[in-house]
Amino acid sequence: MGITSRLKVMSFLQYFIWGSWLVTLGSYMINTLDFTGANVGMVYSSKGLAAIIMPGIMGIIADKWLRAERAYMLCHLVCAGALLYATTVTDPQTMFWVMLVNAMAYMPTIALSNSVSYSCLAKAGQDPVTSFPPVRVFGTIGFIVAMWTVSLMGLELSSAQLYIASGASLLLALYALTLPKIPVAEKKANTTLVSKLGLDAFVLFKNPRMAIFFLFAMMLGAVLQITNVFGNPFLHDFARNPEFADSFVVKYPSILLSVSQMAEVGFILTIPFFLKRFGIKTVMLMS
Template identity: 80%
Template sequence: MNITTRLKMMSFMQYFIWGSWLVTLGSYMINTLHFTGSDVGLVYSSKGLAAIVMPSLVGIIADKWLRADRAYMICHLVCAVALCYAAHVNEPGLMFWVMLVNAMAFMPTIALSNTISYSCLEQAGLDTVSHFPPVRVYGTVGFIVAMWAISLMGVELSNVQLYIAAGASLVLALYSLTLPNIPVVKSKSAPTLASKLGLNAFVLFRQPRMAVFFLFAMLLGAVLQITNTFGSPFLHDFARNPEYADSFIVKYPSILLSVSQMSEVFFILTIPFFLKRFGIKTVMLMSMVAWMLRFGLFAFGDPSAVGFVLLMLSMIVYGCAFDFFNISGSVFVEQEVTPDIRASAQGLFMTMVNGVGAYVGSILSGMAVDYFSVDGVKDWQTIWLVFAAYALILAVVFFLCFNYRHAGKNNTLRTATH
């Protein structure tokens, strides 16, 4: 079996684990364990807290002391134990701590899987630029397959999803033993701790434009967490209406939600065109408008014929909403900073989106859901309209505050002036 096939299998399992519970755990906690929206937000905030520091810390260990493939194996073993234990938890506070342990082990594996892939491709003499994307896309496939499996098996409201994720983590840990060795980097001029943690990139906050960009990256990261946390519980709640209790959406909500990931694949391919043609400001504004549409369509969607079309449109615009700020934002950072802080600037961007933004989004969205709930019944239309208004306000303020002039479609992504 060639190395690209082996790496595709690794990528598939990496995101299969995440897809097994990320979208559906909220429904399990609300409908089966009877957690409140704030409880669910707290549990999901563990991912954001872990993403602030753990990927960088584990990266240091993998760079200096422990081979990346071995660190990867250990992390997934910890994930397997934590997820298996989480399946027995029925108390919000304990669930937070168990899922925090899982997140502290899992979040570093995202970066480690990329490191392993790049290293193995280089060892095989393959061009990483052309060979890595086909490897990574199998991760998206794995995420979608997991969502379909959890839905078709009828375990979205069961702790079985956690057992499946735990089993997949164990399998991936064992599978990582078969991967090529990833040598520890030995260099006399090793990067400093500050560099590894991305601290030297904070100099970018001295530039008003970049400070505004990173602030809105954080605020958009919060938006992403909202849909990850409460998209599935929203669809499950249609079961309260006898007219919709046996509908496809109620029975298989994860299958519908998986259309969002399918949409991502398409919109990723359009990013180079839109960035070159319109520039980062317009592309980010398009993302914010897409988030507004995502939530607005949720507000008026339901399992009826017309409502289903609205929900499907919401899934499709998700690809634009996610890709046009997450991936385009990363490209913008890459183009705007000097080479000596490029890596740490990327780390700062991911920390703002998946760390601080994810944490803030989890906590505040949980509070909002509880605020618009009466006796456990959630006013989803109002909730989604509030989130849509939030995205619209972000778009207006971003348009007014972000000082950017696109150089033109035939030039690079850099602005005309810095």
Template identity: 80%
Template structure:
């Protein structure tokens, strides 16, 4: 079996685990456990809190001391135990702490899976810009398959989703033992203390362009958390309207939401073209405009004929919104750093997107949902329009603050960060 096929299998399982609960856990907590919007935001914020420290920390360990493939295996074993225990919890505070443990183990695996893929592709003599997106697209397929599995099994509002995720984590931990060895970087005798501690990637903040890039990665991470946390509860709430109570959207919201990931499959495959042709600044701008459209279309969509079309369009633009900052951003970071800090730099990117950004997005979006709710009834149209305005504001500021001149060399040559 060739290396790209093995990496595709890893990517598929990596995101199948996440897709088993990420989108539907909020609905389970609100509808079955009767948590408030702030409770749900608090639980989801655990992912952000963990990602503030853990991806960078584990990335440093994988760069300097422990092989990335072995760190990957250990993390997924911890996830399996935590998710299994979470299935038994019905109290917000305890759910937060258990999901925090899960997140502390899972969030580093996102960056580690990228690191393993980049390293293996490089060892095989394959161009990462060309070959990584087709590998990563299988992660999106895994996410879709998981969402359909949860929806068609009728367990969107059940703790069964957590058991499925736990079992999948165990399988991936075992599979990771078969992956190629990813060698750690040997410290040079003359290395500085910063280098010995694995903090080299933080030097990137000295570069104004990279500092601005990481800042907006954080702000876009907040946007992503909003849709992850409240997309499913939003669709479930149409059941309050007798006209829509038995609609397809209410019965199978995850299937509709999975169209977002199907759209990802297409847009991931366009990343090499857009990055080489237009550069990271234009690609990131496309992402921000797409986020604005994602929320704006949510605001006016519903299960009726025209409303359903608007919801479907929202799912389609999500692919551009997510891929053109998340996947393209990872490739951009890969191009901008030297190979000896690859895992640390990918961990730092994940920290900004899924750490600081996700934490702020979870807490503030939960507060916003509660603010625009009366007696438990949420004013979803206003909520989504507020989020759309936020995405538009980001696009305008980014255009004037991120200075990057695109040339063909930016997309084909690795530069070393100093």
């Protein structure tokens, strides 16, 4: 199997894990565990906290002590354990801490998977800028397949979705052992801890255009997370109404919500065309 195909498998599994629970865990917690909306929001906030803290820390570890593919493997082993334990949790406080551990291990793997892909493609003599998007598309396909699998198997309100995610995490951890070795980055002189953690990027807010862009990205991200967290529970709530209880949308909410991921597949592939033809401002306005 060529390196591009191997990276596509990695990308598929990377986002299959997320798609197995990200959209449906809220419905499981509300309908099966009787969590409140505030409880669900608290649990999902763990993802945001981990996304702020962990990528920089894991980046330092991967740069200084561990090869990227080994760090990637260890993170997914932790994810597998945390997700497996989450199947036994029935209270909001414990669920928050368990999912925080999962998020702290999973969020760095997004950047690590990108680093592994770029390094492997460059080593194979390919241009990462043009070769990476087709690889990344398989991640979105994996997310969609996971959503459909959980939905069609009737597991949206079951802890079984977490078993699937845990199994996929373990599989990806083992698969990571087969990936090419990524050399540890050369040490850079006079690099501060602030720089290593990426905190020096905040100086970009001094540029009004960058500040506007970041605010736009933050608001767009907020809208996305509200949909991810409460879109599925919202559709499940229609089951209370006999008029809609047997409808396709109520039985398989994730399939309807996967339309957004399907659109993402198309847009990822067309981004180079739209950016070249219209520019970043027009593309942002269109979005």
